[in-house]
Amino acid sequence: MIGVVSAIFWGVIVLSLLVFVHEGGHYLAARVCGVRVTEFFLGMPCRFKLSRKSKGHGTEVGVTPILLGGYTRICGMENTTDELLAPALMIVQRAGRISVADLAAKLGCDMDRAYGLLATLTDWAAVKPHYDPALGEREGQSDWPASFETLRRDGALLTEYDRGHDFSLAGTTAYGEPRDPGMDAEEFLAHERSRTYLGCGFWRRCAMLLAGPLVNLLLALVVVAGSFMVTGIQVASNEPVIGSVTADSFAEAAGLEAGDRITAVDGQSVSTYEGLVSAIKSYLSSGTDFTIDYERDGVRYETTVDLVDGQAAEYLGITNDVVTYYPSLGQSLRASVAYGGLVAEYAAKLIVPTHTMEVLDQSSSVVGISVMASEAASAGVPTLVFFMGAISMSLGFMNLLPIPPLDGGKILIEVIQAISKRQVSARTQSIVSYVGLAFFLFVFVVAMRNDILNFVIGG
Numbered sequence: 001m002i003g004v005v006s007a008i009f010w011g012v013i014v015l016s017l018l019v020f021v022h023e024g025g026h027y028l029a030a031r032v033c034g035v036r037v038t039e040f041f042l043g044m045p046c047r048f049k050l051s052r053k054s055k056g057h058g059t060e061v062g063v064t065p066i067l068l069g070g071y072t073r074i075c076g077m078e079n080t081t082d083e084l085l086a087p088a089l090m091i092v093q094r095a096g097r098i099s100v101a102d103l104a105a106k107l108g109c110d111m112d113r114a115y116g117l118l119a120t121l122t123d124w125a126a127v128k129p130h131y132d133p134a135l136g137e138r139e140g141q142s143d144w145p146a147s148f149e150t151l152r153r154d155g156a157l158l159t160e161y162d163r164g165h166d167f168s169l170a171g172t173t174a175y176g177e178p179r180d181p182g183m184d185a186e187e188f189l190a191h192e193r194s195r196t197y198l199g200c201g202f203w204r205r206c207a208m209l210l211a212g213p214l215v216n217l218l219l220a221l222v223v224v225a226g227s228f229m230v231t232g233i234q235v236a237s238n239e240p241v242i243g244s245v246t247a248d249s250f251a252e253a254a255g256l257e258a259g260d261r262i263t264a265v266d267g268q269s270v271s272t273y274e275g276l277v278s279a280i281k282s283y284l285s286s287g288t289d290f291t292i293d294y295e296r297d298g299v300r301y302e303t304t305v306d307l308v309d310g311q312a313a314e315y316l317g318i319t320n321d322v323v324t325y326y327p328s329l330g331q332s333l334r335a336s337v338a339y340g341g342l343v344a345e346y347a348a349k350l351i352v353p354t355h356t357m358e359v360l361d362q363s364s365s366v367v368g369i370s371v372m373a374s375e376a377a378s379a380g381v382p383t384l385v386f387f388m389g390a391i392s393m394s395l396g397f398m399n400l401l402p403i404p405p406l407d408g409g410k411i412l413i414e415v416i417q418a419i420s421k422r423q424v425s426a427r428t429q430s431i432v433s434y435v436g437l438a439f440f441l442f443v444f445v446v447a448m449r450n451d452i453l454n455f456v457i458g459g
Helices: 002-032 085-095 100-107 111-123 185-193 202-231 273-286 329-349 356-360 366-379 381-399 407-420 426-457
Strands: 037-042 050-053 060-063 070-074 097-099 127-130 147-150 233-236 242-245 261-265 290-296 299-305 318-320 322-325
Touching: 002 037, 002 070, 002 202, 002 366, 002 381, 085 097, 085 100, 085 111, 085 127, 085 147, 085 185, 097 100, 100 111, 100 147, 111 127, 111 147, 202 329, 202 381, 202 407, 261 273, 329 356, 329 381, 356 426, 366 381, 366 426, 407 426
Parallel strands: 037 060
Antiparallel strands: 037 070, 050 060, 097 147, 127 147, 233 322, 242 318, 261 290, 290 299
16 A cells, blocks of 8 residues: 555656646747746646736746646637637627627627637637626636626736736726727737737747657756766676676586676686686587686685586676766766667657557556656655656657647647648647547557556566
C-alpha cells in the first residue's frame, strides 16, 4: 500500500509539473504574440480552484485539485465561422448587457445558434457571461447563463487581456456598460479577431504551438546536462582492475575477486583492461590453461585459470571496473544533446509502421512512469531530477509528432493550410483528431499492458 501511494504521489507530482511547464511555454508565447489568454492553471479544469487574476494582463492564474497536468486557455483556438458573429458582437457592445433570447430575436436566429455565437465571442474574450444571482446563476455552473455583457475596455477598446491597456485614461467603460466602438460591425469583429490565435499569421501560430514542446526540451537539456555535471557519468575504466566476477565462472574458480588488479597474464605484463582482454583471448579460444598475476590489498598473488583442455571458452567471467567521470559544461551539453537525439529517434519510430510495435513493447504508460518516479525519488534528489529531465525530453519530442491533436499535428495542419492557401474545415480537423486519439488510445493500452506485466505480475 505504501508503494502504491508513493507511486501515485510522485507520478502526479512529476507529470503535473512537466505538463505545467509545457503549458507555460504556450502561455508565454501567446503573450509575446499579443494573443489573449484567459486562464493558466496547474491541474485540470475544475469548479474548485485557488486562483488570482493578473492586473497586468487579466489572465486567471491558479491551481485546481485535479493535479493531472495543467492547461492554458488561449483565445480563438477553434476555427469557427458564422456570418452572424459580427452583428452579434455589435449588438452586445451597444447594449452593454443582453439576454440570449433578445439577441436571438434581433438576429432572427434560434437560441442554440445565439448561444453558439456568444460562446465563440466569449472564447475570444470579446464578451463575457453575466451570472445573475437573482436567477440562481453563479460562476462555475455547468451551463451558460441567460445573459451576456461587455468587457471593461479603455479608450482604445483594449480589454484587460490586451497588452498595453490603460483603464486610467478617459473613455474607459466598465463591465456591462454599453459603448459604440466607432466602427462598423465587420471592422470591430476584425479588431477582436486580431487578438486571438485565429487572427495571427502562420509564423506566430507555429511559434505558439512549438513553444510548449520547446520549453520541455530546453528544460530537459539543462536538467540532464546539470545532472551529468553534478552526479557524473558512470564509464567503464580501462584500468586492469576487476569490476565484478560472474558466479560459477573460470575466474571465480581461480579465486579472482572484484577489486583485484591484474598485472600479468602468463608472465606477459598488462597495464590496461584492453591489454588484459587481448592477452587472454588466445588462451580462451584454444582452451589452454594460463596463469594470472594480480594484486589484492597491496599483496601480490598468482593463480592458474584452469580451462577445459582443448575446448574454447566464451569468457573468463570478469568485467572491468566502473568509475564516475565528471564532465565539463561543454561535454555535459554535448552528452545531453546526444541523449536527446536517441529520444527523438525513439519517438519518430513510433509512427513508422515497421517499428511501431518494437517501440511500444519498450514503452510505459502513466503507471510505469509513476512507479519509476517513486523509485527515482527514493534514490535521491539528483536521480529524481534526472528522471524528470528524461521524461520532459520524451514529452517534448512526443508532442512534436505530426499527429493531431498533438502540437506537431496542429503545426502540420497549419503547414497544409499555408501551402494550399485553403482553410482545413473544422469537420476535417475533428475527424483527423479522432483518428489520432484512437491511435494514442491503442498506444496507451499496449503501454499499460507492459506496465501490468512488468510492475504488477512481474513484481
